[in-house]
Amino acid sequence: MEKHVQKYVDDFMADIIARNPGEKEFHQAVHEVVESLAPYILENPVLQKMKVLERIAEPERIVMFRVPWLNDKGEIEINKGYRVEMNSAIGPYKGGIRFHSSVNLSILKFLAFEQTFKNSLTTLPMGGGKGGSDFNPKGKSDNEVMRFCQSFMTELQRHIGANTDVPAGDIGVGGREIGFMFGQYKRLRNEFTGTLTGKGLGWGGSPLRPEATGYGTCYFAQEMLATRGESFKGKTVAISGSGNVAQYACEKATQLGAKVVTLSDSSGYIYDPKGIDADKLAYVMELKNIFRGRIKEYAEKYPEATYYEGQRPWSVKCDIAMPCATQNELNGDEAQTLIANGCFCVAEGANMPSTPEAIKAFLDNKLLYSPGKASNAGGVATSGLEMTQNSMRLSWSPQEVDQKLHSIMKDIHAACVKYGTGPDGYVNYVNGANIAGFMKVANAMLAQGCV
Numbered sequence: 001m002e003k004h005v006q007k008y009v010d011d012f013m014a015d016i017i018a019r020n021p022g023e024k025e026f027h028q029a030v031h032e033v034v035e036s037l038a039p040y041i042l043e044n045p046v047l048q049k050m051k052v053l054e055r056i057a058e059p060e061r062i063v064m065f066r067v068p069w070l071n072d073k074g075e076i077e078i079n080k081g082y083r084v085e086m087n088s089a090i091g092p093y094k095g096g097i098r099f100h101s102s103v104n105l106s107i108l109k110f111l112a113f114e115q116t117f118k119n120s121l122t123t124l125p126m127g128g129g130k131g132g133s134d135f136n137p138k139g140k141s142d143n144e145v146m147r148f149c150q151s152f153m154t155e156l157q158r159h160i161g162a163n164t165d166v167p168a169g170d171i172g173v174g175g176r177e178i179g180f181m182f183g184q185y186k187r188l189r190n191e192f193t194g195t196l197t198g199k200g201l202g203w204g205g206s207p208l209r210p211e212a213t214g215y216g217t218c219y220f221a222q223e224m225l226a227t228r229g230e231s232f233k234g235k236t237v238a239i240s241g242s243g244n245v246a247q248y249a250c251e252k253a254t255q256l257g258a259k260v261v262t263l264s265d266s267s268g269y270i271y272d273p274k275g276i277d278a279d280k281l282a283y284v285m286e287l288k289n290i291f292r293g294r295i296k297e298y299a300e301k302y303p304e305a306t307y308y309e310g311q312r313p314w315s316v317k318c319d320i321a322m323p324c325a326t327q328n329e330l331n332g333d334e335a336q337t338l339i340a341n342g343c344f345c346v347a348e349g350a351n352m353p354s355t356p357e358a359i360k361a362f363l364d365n366k367l368l369y370s371p372g373k374a375s376n377a378g379g380v381a382t383s384g385l386e387m388t389q390n391s392m393r394l395s396w397s398p399q400e401v402d403q404k405l406h407s408i409m410k411d412i413h414a415a416c417v418k419y420g421t422g423p424d425g426y427v428n429y430v431n432g433a434n435i436a437g438f439m440k441v442a443n444a445m446l447a448q449g450c451v
């Protein structure tokens with residue numbers, strides 16, 4: 001990096017760190033973007049003068065609130081609730097809600113920041129936001145989850161709306177939680193609108209929203225593979241996670257002819273050398289979505305599989321890796337192991353799953369590497385399609401939604417290639433996604449003045 005560009009990055013980050021002390025995930029997300037954008041911003045002085053990136057990195061609004069609820073023993077429990085409304089330059093705030101014990105402002109600000117760029121990449125009119133709570137749904141009864149969701153929404157409903165801020169699911173928030181939150185929203189506001197996405201099919205949800213993030217990640221990977229005359233056919237795939245994104249990435253990769261050999265959760269991973277076929281995946285979906293069990297039970301059911309307690313799946317030999325669990329779940333050493341084992345494509349289903357050291361290793365070794373904000377954008381894109389169907393009070397067929405999702409993922413890939421191709425022809429999808437995502441938001445902010 002040239003000296004004056006490095007200086008811009010260093011100064012920018014010094015300011016971010018001073019203004020947001022201790023928020024290391026937020027610093028990490030901003031740093032990656034500033035590194036990509038610095039040369040572009042320095043060539044366009046109006047962006048500097050109007051402090052466009054500085055404003056994008058400062059949330060428009062953050063709501064923090066108390067979430068008191070009664071557990072099954074009749075005792076009061078108290079959690080923290082948040083909504084980070086990051087940027088509304090191109091549409092209402094849009095982004096998921098995360099329920100996990102690790103949730104804090106740093107994590108939600110990094111996610112809301114990434115979401116702003118991701119939503120812009122979808123080409124749909126959605127701003128960026130993210131919310132959540134440090135509530136841990138694991139081990140809670142359905143009634144406890146319902147009471148928590150109702151209390152969370154009792155406050156959140158004041159701040160959201162179909163034209164203001166439209167939350168959806170994320171880690172720990174799936175169809176069950178969206179149902180409880182939507183029910184409470186409707187009761188308090190006396191309106192049936194598309195204020196949440198990820199709703200059930202019979203009450204305003206879109207076909208394919210549950211599948212969309214995992215499917216979309218595979219569609220994006222397909223495009224990357226095609227640039228080297230490759231495809232999923234006959235490839236071995238390692239996937240982390242076993243939640244929503246991992247399940248449907250596994251389903252689509254298998255449909256496209258690959259053999260998926262790993263899934264994981266926060267306790268460990270399973271390796272199935274024969275592959276996780278449709279029947280085995282149906283078992284995982286029941287285990288995880290209905291019985292809320294642990295992935296180690298897979299190895300008890302299928303003796304050909306081995307369970308590795310406390311480990312991540314990145315030492316397994318694979319052609320394609322798809323991290324689909326959480327942030328910073330793939331470090332520099334694990335990236336080197338993947339590369340040494342012949343992995344040539346990494347498509348992120350999770351948000352920021354690779355550490356900066358891992359990303360550097362992927363780029364230095366010229367892998368096909370896509371950051372989550374590009375390859376997992378199919379989830380929020382289909383949420384955007386759900387919003388459109390809700391506004392029209394119409395429902396599209398699964399085929400129609402799949403075709404739109406597929407074409408959005410192709411368009412995002414094309415935008416990354418356009419803005420990320422270097423002089424040697426290597427596509428740096430990190431730069432491509434950051435520059436393409438930034439331009440639309442930046443132009444809108446320039447047009448809208450100092451707001």
Ligand SMILES: NC(=O)C1=CN([C@@H]2O[C@H](COP(=O)(O)OP(=O)(O)OC[C@H]3O[C@@H](n4cnc5c(N)ncnc54)[C@H](OP(=O)(O)O)[C@@H]3O)[C@@H](O)[C@H]2O)C=CC1
Nearest residue numbers: 170171172213241242243244245265266325326350351379
């Ligand atoms: N759902 C969506 O539409 C979208 C999700 N994403 C991103 O995809 C990722 C997965 O989300 P989703 O599948 O919806 O969430 P789920 O809650 O459905 O699944 C999360 C999975 O990741 C595992 N996991 C969570 N935290 C950790 C951790 N600290 N270490 C190891 N494993 C962990 C979970 O294991 P355990 O059960 O043990 O916690 C679980 O298997 C997240 O990064 C999310 O932000 C991105 C775009 C859209």
Ligand SMILES: O=C(O)CCC(=O)C(=O)O
Nearest residue numbers: 095096168170379380383
């Ligand atoms: O569907 C949505 O609105 C948000 C999905 C999400 O949280 C994400 O893209 O990270």
